[in-house]
Amino acid sequence: MSNAIETKGLTKRFRDFTLDSLDLALPEGCILGLIGENGAGKTTAIKLLLGILKADSGSAQVLGRDIGPDMGELKEELGVVLDEPGLPEKLTVRQLGKIMPSIYKSWSREDFAAHIRRLELPEDKPYKEFSRGMKMKLGLALALSHRPRLLILDEATSGLDPVVRDSVTDLLLDFTRDEGHSVLISSHIVSDLEKLCDYIAFLHKGRLMLLEEKDILMDEYGLLQCSREEAEAIEPSAIIGRRDNPYGSRLIVRNDALPKGTQTQAVSIEELFIFMVKEDKG
Amino acid sequence: MKGLLLKDFYVMKKELRAFLFIIVFFTAFSFVGKNNSFFLFYGFIMIPMVTISLISYDERSHWDSFLETTPISRSTAVSEKYLLNLLLLILWSPVVLVVYLVQYAHFGSPVQMLCICAYIALFFPALLYPFIFALGSEKGRFAYFIFIFAAMAAIAAGVSLMSQGAFFISEKLSLILLLPPAAAYWISWRLSVAFYKKRSL
Numbered sequence: 001m002s003n004a005i006e007t008k009g010l011t012k013r014f015r016d017f018t019l020d021s022l023d024l025a026l027p028e029g030c031i032l033g034l035i036g037e038n039g040a041g042k043t044t045a046i047k048l049l050l051g052i053l054k055a056d057s058g059s060a061q062v063l064g065r066d067i068g069p070d071m072g073e074l075k076e077e078l079g080v081v082l083d084e085p086g087l088p089e090k091l092t093v094r095q096l097g098k099i100m101p102s103i104y105k106s107w108s109r110e111d112f113a114a115h116i117r118r119l120e121l122p123e124d125k126p127y128k129e130f131s132r133g134m135k136m137k138l139g140l141a142l143a144l145s146h147r148p149r150l151l152i153l154d155e156a157t158s159g160l161d162p163v164v165r166d167s168v169t170d171l172l173l174d175f176t177r178d179e180g181h182s183v184l185i186s187s188h189i190v191s192d193l194e195k196l197c198d199y200i201a202f203l204h205k206g207r208l209m210l211l212e213e214k215d216i217l218m219d220e221y222g223l224l225q226c227s228r229e230e231a232e233a234i235e236p237s238a239i240i241g242r243r244d245n246p247y248g249s250r251l252i253v254r255n256d257a258l259p260k261g262t263q264t265q266a267v268s269i270e271e272l273f274i275f276m277v278k279e280d281k282g
Numbered sequence: 283m284k285g286l287l288l289k290d291f292y293v294m295k296k297e298l299r300a301f302l303f304i305i306v307f308f309t310a311f312s313f314v315g316k317n318n319s320f321f322l323f324y325g326f327i328m329i330p331m332v333t334i335s336l337i338s339y340d341e342r343s344h345w346d347s348f349l350e351t352t353p354i355s356r357s358t359a360v361s362e363k364y365l366l367n368l369l370l371l372i373l374w375s376p377v378v379l380v381v382y383l384v385q386y387a388h389f390g391s392p393v394q395m396l397c398i399c400a401y402i403a404l405f406f407p408a409l410l411y412p413f414i415f416a417l418g419s420e421k422g423r424f425a426y427f428i429f430i431f432a433a434m435a436a437i438a439a440g441v442s443l444m445s446q447g448a449f450f451i452s453e454k455l456s457l458i459l460l461l462p463p464a465a466a467y468w469i470s471w472r473l474s475v476a477f478y479k480k481r482s483l
Contacts, residue, residue: 052350052483069479072353086348088289088339090296099292102285103352152351 002064004028004150004182005049009058012044019044019206021058026199029179031172033193033214034186035273036203042186043083045203046154049184050080063150076106079143083155085135089128093121093138104146115141119167133164140171151175153185157193169196190270200269204277214269221272222264224251234258241275252276286354286362287369289345290336297339301332309377322381323402325374327430330407333367334426338419347483357475360415364471371403397459404463406432408470416477 005026012019019041026032036042047053049062051071060067065074087096093116101107116123119137121130130138136156143151151172157165173196175181187193193200200217202209212220221240224231231242231249238257243250252267252275308324340346349359382395409432413425 050351052347070355072355075351075353078351080351082344082347082351084344084347086344086346088293088343088345091289091292095289095292099285099289102283102288103354105353 002028003061004030005032005060005062005184007045007049007058007060010045010048010055010060011057012048012053013056014044017041017044017206019048022048022203022208024201024208024211026182026184028182029176030198031176031183031185031196032199032201033197034184034201034203035190035193035269036186036188037277038188040188040203041206042188042203043154044206046082046152046184046186049152050075050078076104076146077149079146079148079151081136081139081143081151081153081156083158085139085142087127087135087138087142090126092126093123096138096142097123100142100145107146111147112141112145115144115171119171133160136160136168137164140168144171144175149180149182151181151183151185153183155187156185157187158189172196190268190273194269202273202276209276217269217272218266220255221267222253222255222258223267223271224253224258224262224264225249226251240272241278243275243278283358283362283365286359287366290362290366293336293339294332298332298335301328301335304328305374309381322378322386323399325378326371326399326403327406329370329374329403330367330410332370333363333407334410334414334419336366337363337414341419350483356478360475360478361471364411364467364474367407368467375399400460400463404467408463408466411470412473412477415474416481418481 003025005024007022007024010019010022010024017039022041022045024032024034024045034042034045044053048055049060049067051067051069054069062074063077065071067074091099097109097112097116100112101109119141121134121138121141127135127138139156140153143153157168160168172183172185176183185193185196194214197214199211200214201211210217224234225248227248228244231239231244231251234251234253235257238254239251240254241252252272253264255264258264305325305328308321308328346359350356378399379392379395382392386395409428410422410425413422416422
């Protein structure tokens with residue numbers, strides 16, 4: 001299986017922040033969730049992948065092509081929704097439907113009309129009167145209507161109510177039913193991505209802490225609640241994160257490094273992320 | 283390019299009616315008397331400002347960031363604004379020509395008039411736009427003052443030439459003199475493309 005996105009040592013330095021040597025791989029046909037707190041470097045990573053920012057070092061390939069200044073052809077195959085979709089406030093869905101065929105060669109009026117119907121968006125209401133959820137749904141409809149192979153969503157689900165989030169989830173799952181379609185989705189809200197993603201990447205302070213298949217992650221790590229004495233007896237290399245309280249300790253542990261027979265509970269991606277971030281001294 | 287022009291047309295229709303009103307009002311003022319020739323050129327000052335307002339509107343609505351996610355190149359985005367400015371100037375020219383023929387025809391030939399219009403309409407956006415594309419409409423705002431000052435001075439000079447009947451230049455020379463503003467506009471376009479390609483959005 002080839003990768004829809006592959007980066008090697010991708011680095012971008014700013015005065016007060018560095019995205020440091022990012023090694024990312026998104027296999028074709030999969031959904032990768034890029035999780036990180038605000039300012040972790042998610043948007044920088046996405047801007048590098050889109051060629052909006054120029055990397056200081058490292059390389060990146062998107063859909064098998066090197067990223068660079070001239071990505072016009074490649075962007076025909078990308079659907080992108082940024083945190084702020086960036087549409088003129090006075091424009092309506094109907095007007096956007098007339099503009100977009102001149103922007104994308106492969107724009108499908110039928111697909112756009114179908115997405116608008118499915119997402120129940122009004123055609124003649126100005127964009128500025130849209131709620132956050134409606135704006136994001138319109139962003140998605142625009143991103144999907146030129147039949148992209150790769151969808152890149154930057155914080156697109158943040159701040160959406162559960163009903164809208166559910167319809168967005170459905171849309172993304174429909175999109176990845178085609179094996180050639182892939183999704184990179186970033187969020188600082190872990191629960192948004194937990195159900196949706198095949199792969200999870202943790203980004204913290206500009207460094208990639210983890211990139212793993214979600215199912216493996218769930219098998220590999222566990223939550224152990226025990227007394228402090230029992231916690232002390234566990235091999236330190238097995239412990240990913242630890243929190244002590246008056247009643248004992250809560251540990252995120254690597255299951256394969258524990259003594260045989262030790263029972264752990266399933267750990268959520270959110271817990272794993274928080275533990276890893278808090279343990280990180282970098 | 284067609285899509286970008288269409289989008290700007292929609293935005294102008296909704297957002298920039300005030301500009302149209304001001305342009306029509308002042309041009310009409312020049313039509314009222316024979317001594318208000320200053321306002322004859324007012325539209326040529328305001329039209330480049332319409333384009334700048336559209337750039338500013340794009341920045342505020344993050345349309346510039348949206349375009350970065352599409353196949354539209356930065357070069358095309360800049361070129362569209364230069365083309366739009368030219369189209370608006372060309373569309374407005376017949377109105378100015380009619381006012382000129384009715385009220386100011388005694389000031390020289392239409393070709394000489396065209397020469398003055400070209401200087402006013404092309405030189406100033408040529409000076410201003412590279413600042414806007416290099417720095418953004420907010421930071422590039424200081425250039426507006428240079429623009430307004432230079433434009434007013436040029437109009438005053440043009441009006442003075444007209445009122446003195448000092449059209450000492452021949453029609454043939456007027457046509458040749460069209461070249462510098464056209465060249466300035468072309469150079470400005472290339473500079474703006476180069477600056478905008480380097481700007482971080």
